[in-house]
Amino acid sequence: MSLALTEDPETVFKSNHMNHFLEDVLTGLRSNPKHLSSKYFYDKTGDGLFQKIMAMPEYYLTRCELDIFRNKTGDLANLINAYGSAFDLIELGAGDAMKSAFLLRHLNEKGADFTYMPIDISGNILSVLKENLNKELPQLDIIPLEGEYFEMLEKASAMSSKRKVILFLGGNIGNMSRQEAEDFCKQLYHLSDPQDILLIGFDLKKNPHTVLNAYNDPGGVTAAFNLNLLSRINRELKGNFNPDYFQHYATYDPVTGACRSFLISLVNQEVLISGERIIFEENEILDMEVSQKFSIDEIHHLAEHTGFKVTGEITDSKNWFVDSIWKKGHLKTDVYGK
Numbered sequence: 001m002s003l004a005l006t007e008d009p010e011t012v013f014k015s016n017h018m019n020h021f022l023e024d025v026l027t028g029l030r031s032n033p034k035h036l037s038s039k040y041f042y043d044k045t046g047d048g049l050f051q052k053i054m055a056m057p058e059y060y061l062t063r064c065e066l067d068i069f070r071n072k073t074g075d076l077a078n079l080i081n082a083y084g085s086a087f088d089l090i091e092l093g094a095g096d097a098m099k100s101a102f103l104l105r106h107l108n109e110k111g112a113d114f115t116y117m118p119i120d121i122s123g124n125i126l127s128v129l130k131e132n133l134n135k136e137l138p139q140l141d142i143i144p145l146e147g148e149y150f151e152m153l154e155k156a157s158a159m160s161s162k163r164k165v166i167l168f169l170g171g172n173i174g175n176m177s178r179q180e181a182e183d184f185c186k187q188l189y190h191l192s193d194p195q196d197i198l199l200i201g202f203d204l205k206k207n208p209h210t211v212l213n214a215y216n217d218p219g220g221v222t223a224a225f226n227l228n229l230l231s232r233i234n235r236e237l238k239g240n241f242n243p244d245y246f247q248h249y250a251t252y253d254p255v256t257g258a259c260r261s262f263l264i265s266l267v268n269q270e271v272l273i274s275g276e277r278i279i280f281e282e283n284e285i286l287d288m289e290v291s292q293k294f295s296i297d298e299i300h301h302l303a304e305h306t307g308f309k310v311t312g313e314i315t316d317s318k319n320w321f322v323d324s325i326w327k328k329g330h331l332k333t334d335v336y337g338k
């Protein structure tokens, strides 16, 4: 009986997910400086708070990319060769697919032959996405995939031999360090074929005040989004964080383009997580998230350095955000040391 239960794929997925979550949290909190991975922001409460962030006047990113998806949909469809052979439209970290829904609607209306495969680590947001799209586009062929980007991308590739159009929107790539972004693109290179197309959203460098305000709203929604991870650890990993003893702090360095979110410990304190003790000193920082801003040159360099060529670019009307379209190019020997 118990054997049958542990073999249930969903139970196995949840249990593996919990083990990784605990391992990542303890490793991060035993490092110097302490850090947590922002991929764990997205439980049900975190998903709801992120939807609030997207609606905030300060958070320009969503409105900029929405401008592209709403007003330049035909250009987008042409750049991803939507009217060529049948394809799988795979979206990494799809969230609620609020922006991609404009492209999906357009492709449906124009009779493009495709299956939509949204990938997200949050099962909750995938249910929201599916419910919304089922209502709005009942004829859409949709296969939601819950899990990590690359595990699910491999699963999607194993399910279908159609060419792939891979979307990675919202500046998600900015939530990685430069090295992580490079490794991420190299992995995408290895998992894609020459006929595949990649569309990646990049938030561009702009007035530093505009950037910082997007991560430092006066209503405290971004602070609540960060603090929720401590509450999630309490809920899911038997933690006893007191979120009142931490304060959100955001910085932006216009030279490197890194916008960073921290939590600051307001007191000397001891926290227990699944029985493991973590000590925080007063004013010690906990590194929560980076949101990297790019120049167009830096984007081109990232593409070329990881084996891709840029085949198109669409910016919003303010030139604050770009969706960059890439195809596999020639692998440079110096990139992989081969």
Ligand SMILES: C[S@@+](CC[C@H](N)C(=O)[O-])C[C@H]1O[C@@H](n2cnc3c(N)ncnc32)[C@H](O)[C@@H]1O
Residues within 6 Å of the ligand: 038, 039, 042, 050, 092, 093, 094, 095, 096, 097, 098, 099, 119, 120, 121, 122, 125, 147, 148, 149, 150, 168, 169, 170, 171, 172
């Ligand atoms: C910043 S939100 C952006 C959502 C959407 N792409 C947009 O532009 O509005 C990031 C999304 O990626 C998901 N995510 C983060 N890390 C992930 C990972 N390693 N694998 C799969 N999904 C991930 C989160 O659950 C969340 O829904």
